[in-house]
Amino acid sequence: MRYYTAMPTFVTDERSRLTLLLLRRLTSPSLALKVLQRKAARTGTNIDGELMARKAEGVASAVESGLGYWNTQNQSLNSTLLSRYYAIVQFTIAEQVATLTNSDDLKAIQSHTRKGHGLASFLLEGDGPFPENQSVAMVSDGHFAEYFRSLGFPSQEMAMVRPKKEPVPRVGDVLSKSASFSDLFRRIPELRQIIQDHLGVKPLVMSVSYANELSYPQEIAEIRRQLDVDTQMPGDDAANTSTNLMLIPEDGVTYSIEEVRALKLGIENIIETKIQNEQVFMGKHKHATKFWHESLKPYKSQMSGMSLIEPLWGHLRDPYFIHILILYGLSIAVRYLPDVWHEIVSGRLDALRSLIDFYLNVVDALVPGNALERITGESFLIEQSGSIFAPI
Structure with a gap:
């Protein structure tokens, strides 16, 4: 989620419905134009009026198409997955058209979509079961390659050459530029409490918070000893300020110190300790920004506390991007892997079916709001009526 200094606040007891109504406003070309004009004024971007009008038309068309998929009355898990994937494709098209630093309109987008979605899903060599043996990657042409470039x-x-034969050996680019279904699910913060039960693997997400020096003097002293420098308090104006942070595993999930250090969360000199007999990890984050969270950009949603996510392919930290890859991969399983899909729906992979049901609840709760903020560049708040945060 993106945060700005001023955010409009809406009050409702039907958060999802209101979010979709706010997104539907963008199906009006005239309202989409006003949103783009505000974005241009806010960012100081000069853009030709004719191009701006084409972009507004493109945004309105793509959002309407996305909502058409999203609002389909689905009767099965298969159709729900397909509708959610095709909806998010349209939302990313709207976002790319709404980007004012390019000249992309729908015609330009079409030149990329003609080459395909720009993603690939393939079977990995080895005896591991689905979802560990099925991988997703980005290829060098098609829509999503251009979307991420934009x-x-x-x-x-980040892209790899589309494999010509399956199963694909787990070597080279397959290791560094693709991700198994399991590893994608492990990067969704809202699944971290249940992922080990369903897939038998640990989340690649950890809760993060500021480690107050007054509360944890011995642990902070150990971090300082390892780094052999003084720690500055957050908010100091000096360049390369260091802030002590605490990484907190989920209840019932235990990590080794090597596993945490391997997550590449942007924290160094990590040590393991216990607080109230619970495993925690502490370390230091160096940042040139005034506050640590401006540098690390932790993730937070209405379904998840502040978290750090292991970056995918060295760059992708936002779960919105992970949702694209998961939904794509599941849409492939629905359409082209009938034996695997049978096992998910009615067979030995029933635990994965339950995980997908839970995951779709996360998608439905978060993706429309994420898409709205990404398209408009404007954040918003929705509070429940009676909340202490609701306007008086």
Whole structure:
């Protein structure tokens, strides 16, 4: 989620319905144009009026298409997965068109979508069961390669050559530029409490908080000893300020110190300790920004506390991007892997079916709001009536 200094606040007891209504406003080209004009004024971007009008038309068309998929009355898990995937594809098209630092309109997007979605799913070599033996990757052309490039990611660096034969050996780019279904699910913060029960693996997400020096003097002293420098308090204006942070595993999940250090969360000199007899890890984050969270950009949603996520392919930390890959991969399983899908729906992979049901609840709760903020560049708050945070 993106945060700005001023955010409009809405009050409702039907959060999901209101979010979809706010997103539906963008199906009006005239309202989409006003949103883009505000974005241009806020960012100081000069853009040709004719291009701006084409972009507004494109945003309205893509959002309407996305909501058409989203609002389909689904009767089965299969159709729900397909509708959610095709909806998020349209939302990413709207986001790319709404980006004012490019000249992309729907015609430009179409030149990329003609080449496919830009993703691939393939069977990995070895005896591991689904979902561990099925991987997802980005390829060098198609929609999502261009989408990530438009957001400033090195899409060519992240992409791999589409495999010609399956199963694919677990070597080279397959290890560094693809991710198994299991590893994708492990990066969704809202699943971290249940992922070990369903898949038998630990989450690649950890809760993070500021480690107050007054509360944890011995642990902070150990971090200082390892780094052999003084720690500055957060908010100091000096460049390369260091802040002590605490990583907290989920209840019932135990990590080794090597596993935590391997997560590449942007925290160094990690030590293991116990607080109230519970395992925690503490370490130091160096940052040139005033506050640590401006540098690390931890994730938080209405379903998850502040978290750090192991970056995918060295760059992707936002779960919105992980949702794209998971929904794509599941749509492939629904359409082209009938034996696997039978095992999920009616057979030995029934625990995965339950996980997918839970996961879709997360998608339905979060993706429309994420898409709205990404398209408009504007954040918003929704509070429940009677909440102490609701307007008086």
